[in-house]
Amino acid sequence: MLPSRKPPLLWLVLTLLLSSFAAQAQQTTSTQLISSFDKRVTVKVLPNGLTFILCERPEAPVFSFFTIVDAGSANDPQGESGLAHMFEHMAFKGTNQIGTTNYPAEKIALARVEKDYAAYEYEYLKPVGRDPQKLKQLHEVFEADVKAAQQYVIPNQFSEIAEENGAVGLNASTSEDSTQYFWSMPANRFQLWAYLESGRIGHPVMREFYKERNVVMEERRMRIDSSPIGRMVEQFLATAYVAHPYGRSGVGWPSEISQVSATEAAAFHKKYYTPSNIVIAVAGDITPAEAMPIVEKYFGSIPAGPRPEEMTTVEPPQIAEKSVILKDPSQPFYIEGYHRPDYRDPDNAVYDAISDILSNGRTSRLYRSLVRDQHIAAVAAGFSGFPGDKYPGLYAFYAVPLPGHTPQEMRTAIHKQIDLLKTTDVTDAELEMFKTRARADLIRGLDDNRGLASQLAQYQLRYGDWRELFRQLDAIDKVTKADIRRVANKVFVASNRTYAMIETEAPQPQAAPVATPKTGATPAKPATAGKGGAQ
Numbered sequence: 001m002l003p004s005r006k007p008p009l010l011w012l013v014l015t016l017l018l019s020s021f022a023a024q025a026q027q028t029t030s031t032q033l034i035s036s037f038d039k040r041v042t043v044k045v046l047p048n049g050l051t052f053i054l055c056e057r058p059e060a061p062v063f064s065f066f067t068i069v070d071a072g073s074a075n076d077p078q079g080e081s082g083l084a085h086m087f088e089h090m091a092f093k094g095t096n097q098i099g100t101t102n103y104p105a106e107k108i109a110l111a112r113v114e115k116d117y118a119a120y121e122y123e124y125l126k127p128v129g130r131d132p133q134k135l136k137q138l139h140e141v142f143e144a145d146v147k148a149a150q151q152y153v154i155p156n157q158f159s160e161i162a163e164e165n166g167a168v169g170l171n172a173s174t175s176e177d178s179t180q181y182f183w184s185m186p187a188n189r190f191q192l193w194a195y196l197e198s199g200r201i202g203h204p205v206m207r208e209f210y211k212e213r214n215v216v217m218e219e220r221r222m223r224i225d226s227s228p229i230g231r232m233v234e235q236f237l238a239t240a241y242v243a244h245p246y247g248r249s250g251v252g253w254p255s256e257i258s259q260v261s262a263t264e265a266a267a268f269h270k271k272y273y274t275p276s277n278i279v280i281a282v283a284g285d286i287t288p289a290e291a292m293p294i295v296e297k298y299f300g301s302i303p304a305g306p307r308p309e310e311m312t313t314v315e316p317p318q319i320a321e322k323s324v325i326l327k328d329p330s331q332p333f334y335i336e337g338y339h340r341p342d343y344r345d346p347d348n349a350v351y352d353a354i355s356d357i358l359s360n361g362r363t364s365r366l367y368r369s370l371v372r373d374q375h376i377a378a379v380a381a382g383f384s385g386f387p388g389d390k391y392p393g394l395y396a397f398y399a400v401p402l403p404g405h406t407p408q409e410m411r412t413a414i415h416k417q418i419d420l421l422k423t424t425d426v427t428d429a430e431l432e433m434f435k436t437r438a439r440a441d442l443i444r445g446l447d448d449n450r451g452l453a454s455q456l457a458q459y460q461l462r463y464g465d466w467r468e469l470f471r472q473l474d475a476i477d478k479v480t481k482a483d484i485r486r487v488a489n490k491v492f493v494a495s496n497r498t499y500a501m502i503e504t505e506a507p508q509p510q511a512a513p514v515a516t517p518k519t520g521a522t523p524a525k526p527a528t529a530g531k532g533g534a535q
Contacts, residue, residue, distance in 0.1 A: 082260065106149060315391075334414075335500050
């Protein structure tokens with residue numbers, strides 16, 4: 001294939017435009033950005049500990065919010081993996097005022113559900129002496145309780161109220177490090193938003209819990225159990241970590257998520273959804289004079305509580321290379337990861353530089369080498385902070401082989417690029433382009449209300465000051481070629497590496513069905529009830 005040639009005039013124009021943009025981005029300092037936003041950003045810490053941030057943007061009569069709770073899958077209690085994600089689902093089920101026709105009666109019915117579920121659970125978990133008949137009877141009582149509580153439920157009322165009043169992008173997500181809730185809304189519905197959001201933080205109701213638990217189990221089956229890459233990545237993380245919760249399944253191990261109860265979810269909420277563990281940012285056509293009385297009225301009434309204790313588990317240093325090999329009749333895949341410090345590490349910007357130079361776009365080293373030049377991979381990239389960055393995570397590389405190529409080829413090609421980082425300085429152009437793109441990406445991320453609210457909330461939570469969002473530019477400016485070589489040589493070593501791959505295996509031939517006699521019935525196996533219900 002002949003190399004593509006750009007018309008000289010077009011190439012000159014593109015170069016000039018890029019140079020102009022780079023110069024403009026370089027001139028935008030962190031001090032200038034902070035000065036600009038200082039005039040528009042107000043931070044209020046309520047007496048109960050909740051932090052509220054408001055950024056005025058009067059360009060359009062709308063606002064976006066971003067609520068971030070400093071608790072994610074890594075905070076799931078031992079034996080209750082998937083609980084943070086499960087509670088995220090519960091946050092859309094309404095409050096003691098929304099989603100119910102008669103909350104006093106519903107509260108009694110839900111208490112009965114938990115009482116009889118506990119009795120069923122006790123019998124189910126007996127290591128010896130479990131009575132199948134008694135277990136069946138207890139399960140029938142539990143199911144009858146769930147049906148009785150359901151009569152008070154108004155399904156989806158919380159979301160419907162928001163959407164009927166102009167809410168768009170109604171969603172939430174659970175990561176290993178935190179849980180996020182967000183949507184956008186007309187500015188004249190700010191008080192309604194405060195009523196809704198403060199209600200689900202302060203007064204959630206565990207209604208339809210066991211129905212939703214089945215939804216989460218199905219989500220796990222779809223994302224993990226039925227996905228070769230999902231299974232491989234789950235095992236990859238479980239292998240990379242021996243002590244820290246980053247090694248647990250974020251969506252939950254099947255035996256645990258299928259057994260969590262509404263009582264346990266309520267306890268998780270009480271511990272982690274305390275106001276001092278939450279930051280809410282709003283960006284849009286709202287002024288402090290309008291917002292603060294409303295925020296104080298609705299969010300200030302949420303009872304205060306102690307901030308959860310910090311995690312003390314520290315992953316011990318890895319001393320030997322570890323591996324996971326999955327043989328499956330599916331697309332081959334390769335991933336490897338190296339332990340790195342958390343986001344507070346002084347070299348955090350250096351990892352960003354490595355990601356940019358290796359993986360940002362068609363000019364990146366991994367793309368040019370594996371995809372464009374060698375034609376051995378469909379995709380190849382490196383990225384940092386996997387599965388999270390609040391605690392020490394992984395710097396990961398991955399590649400998807402093209403037909404006729406293997407994961408082992410991806411491994412060799414990736415290691416060649418890593419070795420280049422260790423032995424040869426990156427170019428001046430690569431380093432400068434990283435710094436220019438970092439500025440441009442930051443500024444682009446603030447273009448819309450949602451992106452701005454998200455960034456302000458996350459930086460306020462992680463650093464205690466939203467201004468660190470812009471001060472990161474100073475750290476980026478200080479990254480040198482020597483820093484990149486130093487970090488690559490320190491972190492990307494075999495003893496610190498865990499890798500996983502899918503090796504394509506031909507599907508096994510299906511066995512011919514065994515003929516069943518037409519007369520004489522084979523006794524069926526007795527039905528067994530899993531803890532979550534009859535299977």
